[in-house]
Amino acid sequence: MGMSRRDFLRGGALAAAGVALTGRPGEASADAPQTRIKGLKSSTTICPYCAVGCGLLVHTKDGKIVNIEGDPQHPINHGSLCSKGSSLFQVAVNENRLQKVMYRAPGSDKFEEKSWDWAMDRIALRLKETRDKNFKAKEINKKDNKEYVVNRTEGMAFFGGAGLDNEECYLWSKFSRAMGVGMLEHQARL
Amino acid sequence: MTNHWIDLKNSDAIFIIGCNPAENHPISFKWIEKAMDDGGKLIVADPRYTRSASKADIYAQLRPGTDIAFLGGMINYALQNNMIHEEYVREYTNAAFIINEKFNFQDGLFCSFDDQEKSYDLKSWAYENDAAGNPKRDMSMKDPRCVYQLLKKHYSRYDADMVCSITGTKKEDFLKVAKTFCATGRADKAGTILYAMGITQSTHGTQNVRAVAMLQMLLGNIGIAGGGVNALRGESNVQGSTDYGLLFNSLPGYLKLPEFANTDFKAYIEKYTPKTKDAKSANWWGNTPKYITSLLKAWYGDNATPENDFCYNYLPKWSSNYSYSKIIERMGKGEVEGLVCMGMNPAMGGPDSNSARGALDKLKWLVTVDLWQTETSIFWKRPGVNPKDIHTEVFMLPAASSVEKEGSISNSGRWAQWRYKAVEPVGESKSDLWIINQFFKRVQALYTKDKGVFPEPITKLAWNYGDGHEPDVHLVAKEINGYFTKDTTIVDKDKTLEFKKGDQVPMFKYLQADGSTTSGCWIYCGSYTKEGNQMARRDASDPTGLGLFPKWSWCWPLNRRIIYNRASVTPDGAPFNPKRPVIAWDALEKKWKGDVPDGPWPPMKDAKEGKYPFIMLAEGHGRLYALDMKDGPFPEHYEPMESPARNQLSKVQNNPLVKIPANISSDLVKFPLIGTTYRMTEHWQTGGMTRSLPWLVELVPDMFVEISESLAKQKGIKKGDKVKVTTERGAIEAVALVTSRLKPFNVDGKSVEQVGMPWHFGYSGLAKGDSANLLTPTVGCANTNIPEFKAFLCNIEKGGTKA
Structure with missing residues (x-):
């Protein structure tokens, strides 16, 4: 030009x-x-x-x-x-970007399209079920044989954050710990 | 980074070890070249002749995993040739401190090693205190038990011949590096060290970093313009994500997540609030109670009261190591039901990816949040598995890109920079902020309705970010900064400040331990104040000419652009280098000029109010000798877990604190070559953000491995041939790139070849290829558990079929 x-x-x-x-x-x-x-x-x-x-x-x-x-x-x-x-x-601007919520049922060989509402409700249920089932309010420490309050869920891990904004990282940290998640890790460990 | 990108221009010598900025942080070279234009020297030590090396005045070849030998040799060189900045070392580091008489180092081990537990008793390395409880010092630094003398003795073993026999470096190259860089030990010279994963990804990674910091302290290079210990961070907001505590043992602002033994708030405070009896020590972490209380107030609002320990008990307490590799290990045993990945790709990003992928098979449910389909989101249909056998429920959620949302990210130089939303997210994708908000709100609704186990941490969480479609990011940013929870009067020296309930806290100095302030991340207090969003500032003025740009964005802490800057001046407050003063004390006006000083107090020499410069340590002095490293007060060379060489410095082959896992092999008949992994300009991390972009795929379409001309000849491999690389963990196929940029190492009299490879490829995306992480070992640093990606043993054969 x-x-x-x-x-x-x-x-x-x-x-x-x-x-x-x-x-x-x-x-x-x-x-x-x-x-x-x-x-x-x-x-x-x-x-x-x-x-x-x-x-x-x-x-x-x-x-x-x-x-x-x-x-x-x-x-x-x-x-x-x-x-x-x-x-x-x-x-x-890229046709490979994900545009829809996709769901893969256990054992299935394909993804299927779902709505946000459907997926988010189901994820919330999973988060709660897993948290409740694996929640440890107290545990005995092997070294001194004493009981300690730990208020932690062992059932799930949360990964990631180096690609998120600061404000997102902050809410991710806040949400994770409120859920009692101890297994919170991200790219900085790798 | 203690300093920041533009500050590189102020260096007289730039030492690149364990990173390759010309390749991985290309724009930083603008400032490196500016320094070179002004006469600065560029030094590169690396296993490969990299893009950075091609620009260097001095290049030294260095065998992967032998950085402590190299840096230890430089420490020895500086000490033996009196090239240290003596006043700085004596006044600002713990060189003059006396160590208790139990301390000892013999045959590769420090005192108090417990062979059963594979641990040290850190107390055995303590300072010797005087009657008042302060560490004893000998300002002449002649006492045989002072740190300076112990350091000198320890590194006297690292002479140039020994160093080069370990590292494979040519002696003349090593000596050139040492001489050129140690010349910055003069008060009027500045040297910077740049590093990245070449330093950290090692079984002694933290000690590698310490060796860097120690060399810089000896040369008086911390706190000054053109100096510093500068970690080049590889992801746009990995600085921020670390600042916000997304690690198992961390809370925002580098506060500690409680351990089981911190049974109540009082015990927690007691444990994590360091104490000093020395009035000259600022002991900044002594403010821990203010920061943790303000964090709990930000999280639990009015529900957090002094009577209920500010809801301290709602925090989870950790009792065993939950670092990344340990979580994957638990997952592999079927002990983890669910995993949420926010822009992370564990099928690719960690070591021994075959095991990691197998671990994903054991999950009951998986949520991935990403811009793309990743190897993790389709792990259930990866090559070699039958989806029918994998019973994991998978939710693949589409995330908005950085130009489709608003918020801040923090660069390597700690600048928090604001980004704007230019367009709506593509398709039905949503910002991570929206997604996290939905997770929380829906879970909270379930706990409110159906109850459940210990619901209070969720039902009582303060979560007030407006009623919009997504949380108001400005309200989140304001909460991070913090506000007053009630009308408050603060007397600060001669000023009386009045704040109303709801006012933003102007800086972390005013945070309180009584619940009258909130702050979601104390180090960001000051980022969003009454004056508005400081992170969005775009005033490109540079009053000092040093490139500090104090009104462009905002950096933590307190917009201080060069941290530890009290060490850039003499104890009287005069700049060591008057040509590049970061700060200077104006005795008439009784205040500091220049950058935001590391605390308001007058210079160190001031009898009443002066403070030592290393304000984050209880003793106020930079630690040439560490008290809290699990594997020793001084970095000591040990070989990588998989190594072609014996340790020439002692009988202890590997870091004695790291247990050797099962799938490690130093069988040199099977695996005679050194393998190492790295990144390149055209791709990024696990490739999600690059291998689906046609422009970048066109530039680098295939997974390749680099080998020397001599190894190619020996194996009959030509450029472009398909080859197979194997380790004890697995095998990959790749295209051979034969190059004179790689050379064998001369180690302990033997020639050892290396194979170099990027780790960006995988089975999803436009450009596919095998991941180098199928080869890397799951063994990590004694202090941080970061895996040893950089040094392992492998073999290479012509022909592409995988094992």
């Missing part, structure tokens, strides 16, 4: 100026002339791959993502991205 890399970056920087102060979703700068992002909405995000924490701009039109690129104003990456970060668009 007859545009040098420098022009392109300048356009990006101008567009970014539209979100620079807040980073919240807003109009990509209408002043950005002749760029492919004119008239698009823009918001900032942080890369979901490694923990460098590079900034990106997400451009949308009519509620759909049309472009994702490095945020030139971000002090860590100044708009640069690696091959993974540059591919974030394909995480958002």
Whole structure:
């Protein structure tokens, strides 16, 4: 489209100026002339791959993502991205993404589609059954033969969190411990 | 990281050991190259000539699992050649502390080893106290029982010849590394050490990290700009997930989950609140009662009162090791009914994946929450099994991606950065926040209606995040920060501060132990205040020019960009390096300038209020000699569990605290080669987030293994050939990549070849391939249990059929 890399970056920087102060979703700068992002909405995000924490701009039109690129104003990456970060668009727009709740019955050879309501009710039942059946209020310690309160369920394990947001990690921790789950672990142990 | 990414530009020497940032944290190289442009030296020690090594001024080849020998050799080099930062070592570390006379080290073992229990009595390594109960010190550091002398003696065994015979490094390369990096021991020079899983994934991983930290303390490199102990974290929010306590023995903010022996709140507080009699020690963990009380108030709200120990009894108490590998082991025995995986893929991510997959077969139910179908969610139809034989009920829930929801993540430099929702989640997928909320609300409804066993921890949980379709993430973030539960007056020195019930707590200094404050994670207190969401800030000003960017996002603790920064100044408060001052004491205004200091007190020398710089330790001094490591106060070299070599430093072959599991083999006839695993730019972790993206799949479509030209010749393997790699655990098929970037090691006079492989491939996704974790051993670090993925024994043969 007859545009040098420098022009392109300048356009990006101008567009970014539209979100620079807040980073919240807003109009990509209408002043950005002749760029492919004119008239698009823009918001900032942080890369979901490694923990460098590079900034990106997400451009949308009519509620759909049309472009994702490095945020030139971000002090860590100044708009640069690696091959993974540059591919974030394909995480958002990808036919392989899961779109439905899927269920596989014991012994079955296939998944079947289910509603959230159905699955969540059934999962809640499993969580409760397993917790109740395997709940240990007290146990005898083998070393001193004394009884201790432990209030813990041994029946289930909860894994994961390095891909969640902080607020999600927090609620995951809070929920896990309220359930009495001792076996809470995630990627940091690996 | 003690420091942060941009700060790498301030280094005079960057030492990369056990990581490969050019490959795995590519954008960090922007700042490494900036340092190099300004004259900084880049040093890389690695088993392979990596992308990072290709940019280095000095490259040293290092056999997998021998980092302590290498780092111990550098410690010895610094001590023997007087290259340490003496004032820093004497004043800020425990070098001058006297150790009790029972302490001893002989033939590879520290004193008090119990061969039956495979454990040490940590008390036998204690400091010697004076009459007042403070550790005795000899500021001349000449006492033979002071840490400095013990350290010198311990590492005198690690001379360059011994080190290189163990590590396989060329002596001239080792000496170049030691000389160049130890040159940063000067007050006006900064050296940083970057590491990742090459250091941690070892049966002595924690001691590897300690060796890094010790070298940095000796050189005066902690707390300063361009310095630090910098773990390069591999997942976008693994810093945050660790901060929020998603580990079996942890609560948010690095508080401890109670153990069975902490029978009530008082006992818990007693156990986890360190004490000191030294007025100069800030002993920050002395604030534990405030933080745990504020956490319990955030969790149990008005139900948490002083009378009921703030609902302390609702917390589960652990009594045996529930680390990841131990859970898989229990699962394999059929002792675990259910598993919920939030974006985690245990069919792939752990060691000895065949066993892990077999363990999943024993589950009664499994819930996976992910963007993709993963190897875990389809484990029941994996190659080689009949779904009919697997009776696990599986729920595969679709999760929203990072651009389809709002919230914060914390990078390796502890910057919590806010992300916005750009679009609605695809299809029927939902944010993890929504999913966790639904788990809780539906379970709570069941317990409210049907009762059940000990329902109170669930029915009484405070869970108030609005009435919307999903929880209001801002309300969650505010709860994490914390608020006052009643009108409160706080007198802080000459200021009197008035807070109303419901006000956000401005910083963790004001958290209370009486229930008048909440905070879901004390280290994040200050992240969401009356002034708003600090994590969303985008002011790119950099007043010091050091790249601190104090108004861009927010970092814990207290927006302090370089932690332990009180160690960057002399005891008088003057910067060791006036050209790159992190903080400096202004004696006229009586305050610190620069970064947020590690505590408000005046410089250490101030007779009334001065404090030591290592504020998280009861003795206030950095520990060259550790008191709480299970496997010794000093890192000592032991061989990896599977090793081609005998331990040349002592008769003790492996870390004596780690039990040798059944499927370990050091049979060099069957497995003569060193195997090691790693990551690459184009793929990520178990591949869920990359092997379904056409762009990335096109870049790297196949599972491959790397071997040297000499090994290829010996085995008749050509580039592109299918090969089979085997270990005691299993076999994989892959494409051979013959490269001059891998070379055999010269170990104890013998040549030993290596096989390198990424671990990103699996049986789900667009690009499929065998997982390297089918080969890796389930044996872990004595302190943390992180598996030894980096060093094992294997064999390779031409031809692709699996065993």
